[in-house]
Amino acid sequence: MHDMILEMLGRVLIPATQLFGAYILFHGHLSPGGGFSGGTIIGASFIFYSLVYRFSAKKHRLRHETSLWFEIGGALIYVGAGLVGILFGRHFLTNQGVFPIGEPGRIWSSGMILLVTLGIGAKVAGTVFKLFQELLEGGAEQDGHH
Amino acid sequence: MPSLIHAPVLIVAVLLLAAFVTPLIGKRPATVNAVFLGAGLVAFVLSLSMTVRVLAQGTLSYPVGGWPAPYGIVVLVDVFAAYSSLVLATVALIIFWFAAFGPREVRHNGAYFTLILLLTAAMQGMVMAGDLFNLFVFIEISSLAAIAIIAIKGTKESVEASFRYLVLSALGSGGLLFGIALIFMITGHLNMDYIRTTLTVTAEQYPLNLLTSIGLMGVGFGVKAALFPMHVWLPDAHSNAPTASSALLSGLVVKVYIIALMRITYLALGLEIFELLPIRHLFLALSTGALIVGSVFAMVQDNVKRLLAFSTVAQVGYIFLGFGLFSQRAIEGGVLHILNHAVMKSLLFLAAGVIIHQSGIKRLSQFSGLGRKMPLTFVAFTIGAMSMVGVPGTAGFISKLYLALGALDADMLIFAILILISSLLNAAYYFPIIISAFFGKESDAGATDPAFVVLAPVAVLAGMVFFFGLFPSIMVPLVRQTALLFVR
Numbered sequence: 075m076h077d078m079i080l081e082m083l084g085r086v087l088i089p090a091t092q093l094f095g096a097y098i099l100f101h102g103h104l105s106p107g108g109g110f111s112g113g114t115i116i117g118a119s120f121i122f123y124s125l126v127y128r129f130s131a132k133k134h135r136l137r138h139e140t141s142l143w144f145e146i147g148g149a150l151i152y153v154g155a156g157l158v159g160i161l162f163g164r165h166f167l168t169n170q171g172v173f174p175i176g177e178p179g180r181i182w183s184s185g186m187i188l189l190v191t192l193g194i195g196a197k198v199a200g201t202v203f204k205l206f207q208e209l210l211e212g213g214a215e216q217d218g219h220h
Numbered sequence: 221m222p223s224l225i226h227a228p229v230l231i232v233a234v235l236l237l238a239a240f241v242t243p244l245i246g247k248r249p250a251t252v253n254a255v256f257l258g259a260g261l262v263a264f265v266l267s268l269s270m271t272v273r274v275l276a277q278g279t280l281s282y283p284v285g286g287w288p289a290p291y292g293i294v295v296l297v298d299v300f301a302a303y304s305s306l307v308l309a310t311v312a313l314i315i316f317w318f319a320a321f322g323p324r325e326v327r328h329n330g331a332y333f334t335l336i337l338l339l340t341a342a343m344q345g346m347v348m349a350g351d352l353f354n355l356f357v358f359i360e361i362s363s364l365a366a367i368a369i370i371a372i373k374g375t376k377e378s379v380e381a382s383f384r385y386l387v388l389s390a391l392g393s394g395g396l397l398f399g400i401a402l403i404f405m406i407t408g409h410l411n412m413d414y415i416r417t418t419l420t421v422t423a424e425q426y427p428l429n430l431l432t433s434i435g436l437m438g439v440g441f442g443v444k445a446a447l448f449p450m451h452v453w454l455p456d457a458h459s460n461a462p463t464a465s466s467a468l469l470s471g472l473v474v475k476v477y478i479i480a481l482m483r484i485t486y487l488a489l490g491l492e493i494f495e496l497l498p499i500r501h502l503f504l505a506l507s508t509g510a511l512i513v514g515s516v517f518a519m520v521q522d523n524v525k526r527l528l529a530f531s532t533v534a535q536v537g538y539i540f541l542g543f544g545l546f547s548q549r550a551i552e553g554g555v556l557h558i559l560n561h562a563v564m565k566s567l568l569f570l571a572a573g574v575i576i577h578q579s580g581i582k583r584l585s586q587f588s589g590l591g592r593k594m595p596l597t598f599v600a601f602t603i604g605a606m607s608m609v610g611v612p613g614t615a616g617f618i619s620k621l622y623l624a625l626g627a628l629d630a631d632m633l634i635f636a637i638l639i640l641i642s643s644l645l646n647a648a649y650y651f652p653i654i655i656s657a658f659f660g661k662e663s664d665a666g667a668t669d670p671a672f673v674v675l676a677p678v679a680v681l682a683g684m685v686f687f688f689g690l691f692p693s694i695m696v697p698l699v700r701q702t703a704l705l706f707v708r
Binding site for chain 2: 142143146149150153156157159160164165166167168169170171
């Protein structure tokens, strides 16, 4: 099915949603927001993308592996950031003294927190989209074709 | 070794990392097995060295992120936590082996191993958590992972059982969260040490809050630990899960909630709580019920896994009995039973899984003569059953002996008699299986012992039953110091 209105709206709204999500994500330590809210918004944009283009072109489909990588990559970033503290002879998840803290009030002002927020954002976005995929395909995976 | 102070978080981190990595490499079975078993082995080595360190140098307190309590999160590994972590890591590693090389019961090993690793990581985190909030987070992770490793089998029964478990477990989680919130309300702390010191002042001002909180947490942990009469979900859940899941759930999962509950009592609430409230009497009454009801229900089961599941209900009663009697030797018995039951119930579940897979027979009434066809598996099953009954020389005997001696120390002869009766009840449902399997009329079912790689974890567990039965002194330093945390 090819829907002109939906596609044109999507072309405008998807980048706008993603930009807004990125804004929420990168300002998590400065203003309300952060990994969970930003990640959900970005995940919602994936869902929107999938709804708009799913039926029109096969090459546009986001694959299961993509959302899996988002999920796992996010979690790995978090645990990895924690382990850096141990490598530097401090404690797990140590921020001060291990990561450059930066200038207060700017985006680069919290050392590890921004990194961890990005990890959470990727994980949440991946999870939100993965849930959508699983609901959409409803047990198709069990029959071995997806 | 200075780096050993990181062991508590590294155990959890390694298991979590492996859990996240396994779905990515899910297409290559050999790599998945390597990561899965490697993580289990690393966790075991770390846990063992951490335990040695705690024994040598005392309680290990680890401030995550370098922030001190009460602002930061503190992982608190005392001797009880170290003991629990070691039991978890050891038994889990053996079950990992069975999950990797035993009969395949789930479609995607990658997803299954992820869940098992998550569950193990959460259990490790739970026994070491030093604050109530992290404790709750780990409880939630382990509850959900435990439910998922039942449902992953995909049969109608397993989905139904896991759904019932989900509903009751969520009820328990709600109680726990509410209880923790009430404690936070009157103390302003989540760190257990700080809660205890604050409670000495505020407990008198807000007795109702504290009472409600303890009641809610008691029910929450009671449901999750399957303490009689909150055990109704357990028989279905444990008997319909894949074999490795059953062993994990019965051997380890129900016990970590008991460990967490007992850690809250002495770390957060303070031991005075045992004198102020009739907690001990409640434990005694409920564990008596568990011992009798669990055994009586087990007797009338015809499905071997359901029998084992009901037996778990009774065995959980032993652990609570130890804490209810509250004499030093009784607590030692209860704490020792956490290890011994983990070993022998995993052994029984794995052996039962092998029997069911090799012969296709689940019903005990058809076990007749099977023991002569697959002797090694049934010898292992017999060892587990003897330990359950408490035959001298097996691990089960030691913990029952300590519990009985503890009952005499507490001047409660009646409970020593109860342990005796319960052992007789155990004998009444375990021995007929063995007798009919070895000496019964030959059935026409074709079955043989499986390959060595499948039988290896069963054999190791059977060896451990005898090892801890013949050399119980190896665990004495840990168990005695744990008991001294309660009885001073």
